[in-house]
Amino acid sequence: MRWFSSPLRDCASPRDPSVSRSRVFIYLGLAVTLLLLSYQLILDRGPGIGTSWTAIQGIIVAGDEDRFVPDYVQPAEKELVLAAMQASNMSWVEEHLSDWQVNIYRADAKHDDVGLTVPVNKGNEAMVYLTYIIDRYWSLPEVSVFLHGGRYQWHVDNPLYDSVISISHLNLDFVQEAGYVNLRCAWSVGCPRELEPARYLRERPDDKGHPTAVEYPDRFMELFPRAEVPEVVGTPCCSQFALSKTKIHEQSLEHYVRLQQWLMDTELDAGISGRILEYSWHMIFGKPAQYCLDQRECYCRTYGYCNMTDSDIQNQWVWRGLQLPEGWPEQSESAE
Incomplete structure (x- = not known):
């Protein structure tokens, strides 16, 4: 009796055709199973995992360990960016401008509070505007409009001083064409000349009544290190404007981070630093x-x-004046 077969004899023996076919089917089955498992793994990863904003939430910007990239926001065609405070009543926006996507930044809110806020509450509306541009740089709408939080303000350019009217009538096609559009056309306050930086740089006058003019030349050189200090700066006040996505993208994200860092680091009080940027936005966005x-x-x-x-x-x-009559517009000035 043989307890094992000779290897040489087995190799020389003719193969059973049914055994060969069985092995082929087994190998095919294993291959199909592996392909199905690989496909399922790909599906489980989800689309665009390499560029998901949720996946990179927590990335540090400009070396600020407390600064985080927000979750991806699906951009709309047009969005409002409003600089407000926690006490600001912003119900007017939803009531009258519901066709706009709205970003309300409450500058004095803590980071763990619900809603949008800023890294540091400095520079008035300027910090809000730069924060929005940085946070949304890769998901901007076609048009962004930057506003103060109040509906009625002394500088809003219509007879009722009503931001709802200005936004409702704003020509978005012109914004796309011009890139940067100041929401104020009136020349009173800001035009034709508001500042004389080159003269102030040469003469260094002791102008205690105009601290922004005194500070502006040196701050201009910090903000625009490659530019010549202009003889005249003139543009309508008061830091409310519209931008196209294309115009914002003419400058790199790092450029806006640098501007925000300047605002965070400056020793100037909020009124002066905010006004310096108020009379710089048009140049930041490519205007003379x-x-x-x-x-x-x-x-x-x-x-x-x-x-x-x-x-x-x-x-x-x-x-x-710098403040509308109390109760405006229901209470007229003559009724006071």
Whole structure:
């Protein structure tokens, strides 16, 4: 009796065809199973895992360990960016501008509070604007409009000083064309000349009544290190403007991070640092130092108020001081 077969004899023996076919089917089955398992693993990873914003949440920006990239926000065609405080009543936005996607930054809110806030509450609205641009740089809408939190403000460019009117009438096609559009056309306050940086740099006057003008030349050189200090800076006040996505993307993300870092590091108080940026936004976004559009053309292209007479332009915005009458617009000035 043989307890084992000779290897040489087994190799020389003819193979059973049924055994060979069985092995082929086994190998095919294993291959199909491996392919199905690989496909399932790919599905479990989900689409775009290499570029998911959720996956990179927590990335450090500009060396600030407390600064985190927010979750991805699906951009709309148009968005509002509002600089507010925790006590600000922002219900007017939802009530009257519900067709806009809204970003309300409460500058004095803590980071663990619900909602949007800023790294440091400095520079008034400027910190909000730069924070939005940095956080949303890769998910910007076609048009972003930057505003203060109050609906009625002394500088809003219409007879009621009403931001709802300005936003509702804003010509988005013109924003796309121009890239940067100041929401104010009136020349009162800011135009044709607000600052004389080159003269102040040469003469260094002791102008205690105009601290922004005194600080501006040196701060301009910090903000625009490759630019010549201009003789005149002129543009309508007061830090409310619209930007196209294309215009924002003309500068790198790092550029805006540097501007924000300047604002975070400056020893200037919020009023002065905010005003320095107020009279720099137009240059940051590629306009000349003296940028005062013809008022008639500006109203027509920005808001569609065309064929305005001199009287229309004069009455479009009237100086009432730095604060509107209490109860405006329900309570008129004459009723006080």
